[in-house]
Amino acid sequence: MSYKIFVDGQEGTTGLQINEYLAQRDDVEVLRIDADKRKDPAERKRLINASDITFLCLPDDAAREAVALADNPATCIIDASTAHRVHPGWVYGLPELERQQRERIRTSKRIANPGCHATAFILALRPLVASGLLPAGTQVAAHSITGYSGGGKKMIESYRNAQRIDAPRPYALALTHKHLPEMRAHTGLDIAPIFVPIVGPFYKGLAVTAYLHPGQFARKATPAEVQKILADYYAGEAFIRVHPCDLEAATDGGFFNVEASNDSNRVDLFVFGNEERMLVVSRLDNLGKGASGAAVQSMNIHLGIDETKGLV
Template sequence: MSAKVFIDGEVGTTGLQIRDRLLGRKDISLISLPEDRRKDAGARADAFAAADIAILCLPDDASREAATICQSLPTRLIDASTAHRVNPNWVYGFPELAAGQRAAIAGAKYVSNPGCYSTCAIALLRPLTDAGLIARDDALSIFGISGYTGGGKAMIAEFEKGEVTGNFLYATTQHHKHMPEVMHYGQVSATPIFVPAVGQYAQGMIVQIPLRTSRAVELHAALSAHYAGSRFVSVRPLDQAQARENPQALNNTNKLELSVLGDAAEGRVVLSAILDNLGKGASGAAVQNLNIMLGLDEGAGL
C-alpha cells in the first residue's frame, strides 16, 4: 500500500523538485490541490488530515501555522523552511550528522530539513568538533557561493531575465538565517563570520572553511572515518584534493563531497564541501528523509 504524501507549497522551487522526485513512484501517492484551492484553509486542512506525511515548502511563518494546524492530527511533517531547525521538538533531517540520527528521523513525527549552506558547513564541522580538531570556541570564517536557484522564484526571474549580470555577496550584516543551525549542529559556540555569494549560474554550491593548522592528515582521517560507508556523503582522497573545485560538479544528485585542501606544511588548510543546492541542499534531502521516515529504500527517487 502506497504512503500518502501532501506537499504544501508544491509550486515553489523546492516543492516542484520534490514532486518531480516522487512522481511515478508506486510506493508514494501524492495528494495535490487544484490551483484555485491551494490557499484555501479548509482544503489544506483536509489534505493534511488525509496524508501520512506532509512536506512543508513554505515561508517560515506559514510553516509554523501549518504545524499548528497539524498538532491534533497523526500526520507527520517534514519542514523545508528555517522555522523549526533548532526547535528541540523537531529532529534535524541530516541523517549523516551523528550516530543515531537516522534512527531518530525514522521514528520522528516532526523533521526539519536542513538548509543548503548549513548542510555543507555542518558536514565539515561536526566530525571535527566531536574529534577535538576544531575547538568549539574557535573564531571561524565560512565562505560560500550558490547558484541563483537558492534564492527562490523572484531571484530566478531576475537572473533569467538578465536583470542581474554578475556574482554578488549578500547577508553582509552578518545575520544569516542559517547560522543558528550551523552553530547548534556544528557544535560551535562563537558565531562564525559567514560570507555567502550568489553566482551567475543556476544550480550548485561550494562552501569553504579556512583553518590555520598543520593537521590536514588528521582532519581528513576524522572526516573519512565519520562518513565511511555513507551512501551520499564522500570524502575525496588527500592526493586528489588539489584540483579545481567546481560548485556545479554534483548537480542533479543527492551527493555531498568533502575535501581537505591547502598547504598543511605552511599551516594553511581549507575545508571544502560541494553539493547541489536543490538536491542534498533541499529537495533531495527532503526525499531522503521521507524515505527514512516511511522505512523505504533511502535512495528511492534519488
Template sequence: MSTNKTKIFIDGQHGTTGLKIHERLKDRPDVELLELPMADRKDLAKRVEITKAADIAVLCLPDAAVKELMAAVGDADTCVIDASTAHRVADDWTFGFPELSKTQRQKLLASNRISNPGCYSTGGIALMHPLVEAGVIRKDATPAVFGVSGYTGGGKELIAVHEGPNEVEPFGIYGVELTHKHVPEMKKYSGLTHAPLFVPSVGHYAQGMLVMVPVTRDITGKKVTAKDVHKVLADHYEGETFVTVRPLADRKWLERDRFLRADRLTDTNSMELAVYGNDAEENILIVASLDNLGKGASGAAVQVINLKTGVDETTGLAVAA
C-alpha cells in the same frame, strides 16, 4: 504509516523546492501524491485537512505560513518535513541530516516532526561537526565559513533576475549583516558555542554550491595537519552513500587540474568533501561540494522520506559517479 502507497502532500509544490520534490516523487509506484486544487492552495482549513490525511506532509513554505499551519495541525500523527527555517533549531524537531551521527537515522525514524536542513548549512555542518566532536576545532572557536551558490538558491525571485532580459552581476556576496538564516543551525549542529562567521555569495549559474571552511591555528588552538583533518572526516562518513570524502589533496575533481567547479554535482543527492593543506604554514582548507537543490533541499527531503517509508535511501535519487 500506510501499508499500501505512502500518501504524501507537498504544501508549496509550485515553488522551487516543492517542484523538485514533486518531480522526484510523481512517478514512484510506492507513493500517492495528494494535491489541492489551485483555488484551495491558500485555504488554511483545506490545507490542514489534507495535511492530516497524509502519511507525510512536506512544507515548502515561508516560515510564517509554516507556523500558521502547524498551529492548526497540532499534534496530528502525520509526519511533517519542514523545508523552511521555522523549526531547524527547535528542540522538539529532528534535524533531517541522516549522516550527522551514527544515531541520527534512529532519531529520524522515531520522529514525526523533521526539519529539512538549509543548503549552506548542510555543507558547513558536514565539514565542522565531526571536527568539533573530535576536538580538532575548539567548541568555543569562531570558524569562518564561505559559500557560493547557483542563483536557484534564491528561489523564483532571484531566478527571474538571472534569467530575465536585464544584465546581471556575474558574482556577488550578500548577507553582509552576518545574520544569515542558516547561521543558527550551523552553530547548533556543528556543536559550537559561538556562531560561525558566514559569508554567502551567488554566481551567475543555476545550480550547485561550494562551502569552504579554513582550518587554522586560531580555531584549533594546536598544531593540526591536513592528514589529521582528513582522517576525522573520512572516519565519520565511512560507509555513507551520499556523503563521501575525496582522497587527501585530491586533484582529480579539479578542472584543468586547478579549478573546482561549484556545479559539478548538479542533479544529484551527493555531497563530496575535500581537504587541502599547507602544513608548513599550518593552513588547511576543507570544502563541501553539493547541489543546492539536491542534497541541499529537495534531495534531502526525499532521502528522509525514503528512510521513513523503509525503502532504499537512494530510491529516486542520483548518486555521483
C-alpha cells in the same frame, strides 16, 4: 504499500523538485490541492491530516501556520522552511549528523529540513568538532558560493530576465544570515561562524569553504589527518564522498568546479592546503541534498524505506 504525500507549497522551487522526485515513485500517492484552494485553510488542513507525510515548502510564518493545522498524530511534517531548525521539539533532518540521527528521524513526526549552506557547513565541520580537533569555542570563517536557484522564484526570475548579471554577488554582509543558528547548533560550535554567502551567475550548485588555521586545533594535524577524520566519520555513508588530499585530481588545473555535484543527493568533501593553513570544502546540489533531495531522504527513513530510493 502506498503512502499518501502532500506538498504544501507545491509551486515553489523546493516543492516542484520534490514533486519531480515523487513522480518517479510507485510507492506513493501524491495528494493534490486545486489551484484555487491553495490558500484555503480548511482544504489544506484536510490534505495535511489525510497524509502520511506532508512537506511544507513555505515561508517561515506560513509553515508555522500549517503546523498548527495538523492534528492527526500519525501525520509526519517535514518542514523545508527555517522556522523549526533549532526548535527543541523538532528533529534536524540530516541523517549523517551523528549515529543516532536516523533513529530520531524515523520516530519523529516533526522533521526540520536543513538549509543548503548549513548542510554543507555542518557536514564539513561537525566531525572536526566531534573528534576534539576543533574546540567548540572556535570561531570559524567561511564563505559559500551558490547558484541563483537557491533564492527561489523571485531571484530566478531576476537572473533570467536581467540583461546582465554576470558577476558573483556576496550578500548577508551584516553577518546575520538566517542559517547561522543551525550552523552553530548542529556543528557543536559555541559561536556562530563568520559566514558570507555569494550568489553566482549559474542556476544551481553550491560549495562552502571553511578556513582553518592549525593554531585553532587542539592538537597538531596535517591536511591528510583532517581528511582521515572526515573519511572515518562518514565511512559507509551512501551520499557522502570524502576525497583524497589531491589538488590535481580535485580541480581542473587548480580551478574548483562548484557544479560538479549537481543532479545528485551527494555531498563531496575536500581538504586543501598545508600544515600552516587549510581549507575544508563541501560541495552539493543546493536543490538536491541542499533542499528537496534531503527532504525525500528523510521521508524514506521515516517510512522505513531504503533511504536511497529515488535518489542518486
